[in-house]
Amino acid sequence: MAETQRFDIVIIGAGIAGSSLAAALSGAGLSIALVEAQPLVLPDLPTGCDLQQFDPRVSALTPRSRKLLQGLDAWEAIAGYRHCPYRHMTVWDAEGTGQVEFDASEVNAPALGYIVENRAIISALLERVSDAGDITLLSPVRLATCSHLDAGGVCIGLEDGATLEADLLVAADGALSRVRDMMDFQTREWDYGHRAIVATVQVEQAHQDTAWQRFLPSGPLALLPLPGDDDRHFCSIVWSLQEDLVDDLLALDDASFCTELERAFEQRLGRVLAVSRRFAFPLRQRHAVDYVQPGVALVADAAHTIHPLAGQGINLGLQDVAVLAEEILSGRARGAKPGQLELLRRYQRRRKGENLMMMAAMDGFKKLFEQQALPLRWLRNVGMRGVNQLPPVKQQLMRHAMGLG
Numbered sequence: 333m334a335e336t337q338r339f340d341i342v343i344i345g346a347g348i349a350g351s352s353l354a355a356a357l358s359g360a361g362l363s364i365a366l367v368e369a370q371p372l373v374l375p376d377l378p379t380g381c382d383l384q385q386f387d388p389r390v391s392a393l394t395p396r397s398r399k400l401l402q403g404l405d406a407w408e409a410i411a412g413y414r415h416c417p418y419r420h421m422t423v424w425d426a427e428g429t430g431q432v433e434f435d436a437s438e439v440n441a442p443a444l445g446y447i448v449e450n451r452a453i454i455s456a457l458l459e460r461v462s463d464a465g466d467i468t469l470l471s472p473v474r475l476a477t478c479s480h481l482d483a484g485g486v487c488i489g490l491e492d493g494a495t496l497e498a499d500l501l502v503a504a505d506g507a508l509s510r511v512r513d514m515m516d517f518q519t520r521e522w523d524y525g526h527r528a529i530v531a532t533v534q535v536e537q538a539h540q541d542t543a544w545q546r547f548l549p550s551g552p553l554a555l556l557p558l559p560g561d562d563d564r565h566f567c568s569i570v571w572s573l574q575e576d577l578v579d580d581l582l583a584l585d586d587a588s589f590c591t592e593l594e595r596a597f598e599q600r601l602g603r604v605l606a607v608s609r610r611f612a613f614p615l616r617q618r619h620a621v622d623y624v625q626p627g628v629a630l631v632a633d634a635a636h637t638i639h640p641l642a643g644q645g646i647n648l649g650l651q652d653v654a655v656l657a658e659e660i661l662s663g664r665a666r667g668a669k670p671g672q673l674e675l676l677r678r679y680q681r682r683r684k685g686e687n688l689m690m691m692a693a694m695d696g697f698k699k700l701f702e703q704q705a706l707p708l709r710w711l712r713n714v715g716m717r718g719v720n721q722l723p724p725v726k727q728q729l730m731r732h733a734m735g736l737g
Contacts, residue, residue, distance in 0.1 A: 339365045339468070341660075341670055342488055342498040344475055344511050346372055348391075348450070349632035349649045350504030351457035355404040356657035358464040360664060365496060366461060367488075368471040374458055375451040377413055381561055383608050386532040387449035390556060390568045391646045392418075392543065394445050400650050401453070409456035410448055416557045417443035420542040422600075426549065439731055444543070447556045447568065470494070475510050485671055486627045500671035501628045502656070507618060509634035517630060521618035526551055527578045528640055529571040531610040532558065533593065536602025538565050544600060550574050553596050565601070569593070570640055578612050615639060619688065623680040627671035631656060636687050648687055655682045 341357065343350045346368035354366045378385035393401070401407040421444055424431040436444045461467050470490070477489035478501060486501040503511035512519070539557040544567075546553050551572035558566040571593075573581065581589060590604040597604075618637045623630045632649030656679045663675040 336495045336497055339363045339496060339498045341500045341502060342367060342496050343502045343504055345505035348453050348646060349653055351461050352404060352650060352653045353502060353504060353631065353657060354467050355457060355460045356653060357660060358466055360661055362466065364466060365468045365470055367473060369474045370472055372458060372469055372471040375455050377452060377455055381559060383532055383534050383606055386558060386566065387451045388530045388532060388608060388611050389450040390447050391450055391453065392445045392556060393448055394647045395441065397647045397650045398446055400654050404460060406456040406460050409459060410452050413452045414559045416447045416559050418445055418447060418541050418543045418557050419443050420540065422542055423545045425547050447558060478511060478514050480627060499627065499669045503630045503634040504632055505634055507633040507637045512630055512634050515625065515628050518621040519618050520621065521616060524615040524617065524639060525575055526572050526615045527575060527612045528615055529578060529581060529610055529612050531569055532608040533567050533569055533604050534606040535565050535567055535604055539567055539601060546597060548596060550577055555597065572615060582610055582612060623684060624676035626673045629656060629676050629679065638690065644690055648690060652683050655679055
């Protein structure tokens with residue numbers, strides 16, 4: 333029988349949240365295991381600026397998230413590959429005249445955010461944790477069991493037969509978290525009845541370093557700017573649609589899909605010239621009633637999932653990571669073990685309210701823009717025009733979305 337391995341902290345899931353947390357805790361005298369079901373190999377990062385070479389999954393990182401990644405020595409590698417700062421945002425209602433324009437110069441910032449391919453973030457973080465002597469990488473191996481130990485801490489069984497013990501087990505294993513289910517965390521969740529189509533498109537006109545979002549009766553459509561060259565202009569699309577419309581759009585040939593996208597986007601960037609392979613994923617809101625129990629903490633999608641209409645999911649997850657790491661390290665300075673419930677509850681208190689507020693706001697936006705009653709459409713458009721004409725209100729909205737206020 334294999335000998336039990338002992339760690340201060342075991343993190344399940346080596347995606348963006350799990351790898352960020354391991355990197356944030358590295359160098360503090362803690363022993364850390366990072367467990368991942370998939371092989372931990374550096375993803376291929378194509379250097380060509382070609383439609384099919386972009387990652388279809390991108391993230392809109394806020395300046396606050398960029399600062400966190402800089403602190404983890406990961407941002408330089410991300411920026412050195414490719415990313416696209418966006419300095420403007422245009423949001424408009426398909427069912428009226430309401431439109432809001434946001435510009436980074438209004439808050440004296442170089443950018444509102446940064447569009448980054450997910451594989452570039454993962455590659456930079458994986459390089460960081462692979463070089464750390466206090467982080468043990470265990471992959472590819474799946475979690476088999478986890479349970480509380482009578483003496484405190486958690487026992488973790490892996491499918492390869494290995495047994496781990498830790499003061500703290502962190503679930504960073506995504507929306508369908510096995511840790512969350514095995515440790516009986518309760519959640520509140522509901523299905524949006526939507527799926528999101530993601531792909532890369534080539535458009536006729538330059539995107540102007542602008543993130544574009546149109547609210548349609550069937551759901552929001554976002555075109556996010558990507559790096560290009562003088563002759564070719566690329567955007568990542570996130571098109572959230574009612575379930576019954578998604579399969580029809582996925583079944584279209586590329587030319588027909590581009591035509592439908594042009595129509596939905598009002599040709600704001602001219603013709604849609606080409607589209608990459610399309611993917612679709614279901615949208616479900618989920619929130620854990622508690623993020624912690626003795627010796628266990630949930631972070632990022634394992635704790636909460638949110639509608640992608642404002643691109644805040646990854647940013648909320650990275651702030652979970654930042655706060656949990658801060659509480660663990662400050663607790664360690666006081667002599668507290670990482671799995672102490674009082675320490676973990678401080679993390680929960682600091683994060684739960686902000687996450688719930690953002691989730692409620694996104695859900696409210698979604699429901700508001702689905703309403704077709706004429707009085708509500710009129711109020712919606714008046715409200716958008718009003719926000720556009722009130723600089724202090726716009727500035728506060730931008731600072732909050734950027735993680736600056």
